Amino acid sequence: MSAHLQEKRLGYALVLGSLAALGPLCTDLYLPALPEMAGDLNTSTASAQLSLTAGLLGLGFGQLLFGPLSDRYGRMRPLLWSLALLLATSVWCAVAQDINQLIVARLLQGIAGAGGAVLSRAIARDLYNGHELTRFFALLMLVNGLAPIVAPVLGGAMLNWINWRGIFAVLAFVAILLFSFSSLKLHETLLPERRSQGGIFSMLGSVFSLLKHRPFMGLCLTQGFVMAGMFAYIGASPFVLQQIYHLSPQMFSLCFAINGIGLVISAQVSTRLSRRFGEMALVKAGLVIAAVASVALVIAASLNAPLVTLLVPLFFSVMVIGIIGPNAGSLAMQSQGKNAGSASALLGVCMFALGAIAVPVTGFGSMPALSMGLTILGCYAIAILMFVTLVRKNA
Incomplete structure (x- = not known):
């Protein structure tokens, strides 16, 4: 592989790996702030942990939304939609006035983070096959595997300067950066002639066909x-x-x-x-x-x-x-x-x-x-x- 292609491949891995890391980043970055958040919102620890559960549920089932959408409309539009939603929901988390608002915002934030996870794999599949796809998945895991390790430590360090609301503000800033890098570094990888046709029932049909x-x-x-x-x-x-x-x-x-x-x-x-x-x-x-x-x-x-x-x-x-x-x-x-x-x-x-x-x-x-x-x-x-x-x- 030429140096140019290797550099391009690593560039894609960094951007796509960062998108794939949105899940653990949204989940783990604010974990050290859970006790402070519970006290600030005057709620129990168990209720505060529901915000974590809501985020995980969003990360899981949000992929059922963005996956079929990307097969129908291409990869870039749903990706940018998800990053815009991540920005909006991160701001909502930062300004939430009670735990109920935060739980709803976290559910939607998880759905938004799911877009990066599902589309990073889909784009990799469009670009590579066979052993090259396996190698690229390993590069994604290299970048993504560091996120659960770094995120809690980084979140704990950030609490020395900002509160839990500031952590969600940082996630909003991350959404802006990824929106910018995705727009500049990535391109549409699913050509129109390869996209699935039909409406929502056709998109759901592709999921059910995979289940069989x-x-x-x-x-x-x-x-x-x-x-x-x-x-x-x-x-x-x-x-x-x-x-x-x-x-x-x-x-x-x-x-x-x-x-x-x-x-x-x-x-x-x-x-x-x-x-x-x-x-x-x-x-x-x-x-x-x-x-x-x-x-x-x-x-x-x-x-x-x-x-x-x-x-x-x-x-x-x-x-x-x-x-x-x-x-x-x-x-x-x-x-x-x-x-x-x-x-x-x-x-x-x-x-x-x-x-x-x-x-x-x-x-x-x-x-x-x-x-x-x-x-x-x-x-x-x-x-x-x-x-x-x-x-x-x-x-």
């Missing part, structure tokens, strides 16, 4: 349940590591960062291996590693093992997401061309909807570390089941 596509749905659910395991880890690990193992916030951030870096590195290595062994082989290998690591995690948690004994299988349980995620997502998207927007939407819905279910499940039981481990193991076990029954049997 067993190999695609198998890969979609495989990736979705693996990502649900990651959400279970994100939701439970602060309580497990800080309150059960008594790590300081700084040490917890270090552990969180190490696991995140492991995920990003595994994504990059797996894309190089995919050229030699193929994406399907790597998904199979990743699922085997996921099974072994999550079983070891449950054993360590059930025995109240020392911290290091818990952290090792936890690292591999998170790292394996970088192997399965890009390869399963690439295989799913490679099977779709004209319906790439709808396909990307279903991939996103599976990730966020299943993740939203997995997070509260980790709260059951009297042993938080064991609950986290069992939830991750359960998610990975269902992912293996989906792969075996829907993908391998229909390959």
Whole structure:
């Protein structure tokens, strides 16, 4: 690949990766400000956390809106609509006067953030195929994988100078920047002759047709349940590591960062291996590693093992997401061309909807570390089941 094409590819990865990172950015940036926000709005912690739930729901189901829209009207118009909505809703969050206003604004903000997530994958599918698509997905994960690591730390640092309203003002500024960069750096990648025809029922029909596509749905659910395991880890690990193992916030951030870096590195290595062994082989290998690591995690948690004994299988349980995620997502998207927007939407819905279910499940039981481990193991076990029954049997 020439230096010019490599530079162009990296430029696209940065812009599209930033769009894909809108989800975790909207979710994680304001987390350190939740207690302050609850006090300022005179509401309970549980009510304040509903704003997080609303954002996750918006991120999941908003992809069902922007995916089919992009198949009908092209990629750029829905993308710019979503960024304009993100700007408006971020301002609304910043000026909300009570928790009910904030929850509604957060739901709409999540829907807006979903546009960036679904369209970044759809644009990548328009531009690339095969191993190149897998490599590009890995670049997206490299950029996107840093967002959940950096966002909470950045949000906590920002609270030294601004309050929670200021954080949403920063998100509004981010929306302006991304609107500008998208307008300047991206171009329409879905030509008119390749767009789906018809109205809203035709767009919904493309989604329903994908639901009946067993190999695609198998890969979609495989990736979705693996990502649900990651959400279970994100939701439970602060309580497990800080309150059960008594790590300081700084040490917890270090552990969180190490696991995140492991995920990003595994994504990059797996894309190089995919050229030699193929994406399907790597998904199979990743699922085997996921099974072994999550079983070891449950054993360590059930025995109240020392911290290091818990952290090792936890690292591999998170790292394996970088192997399965890009390869399963690439295989799913490679099977779709004209319906790439709808396909990307279903991939996103599976990730966020299943993740939203997995997070509260980790709260059951009297042993938080064991609950986290069992939830991750359960998610990975269902992912293996989906792969075996829907993908391998229909390959």
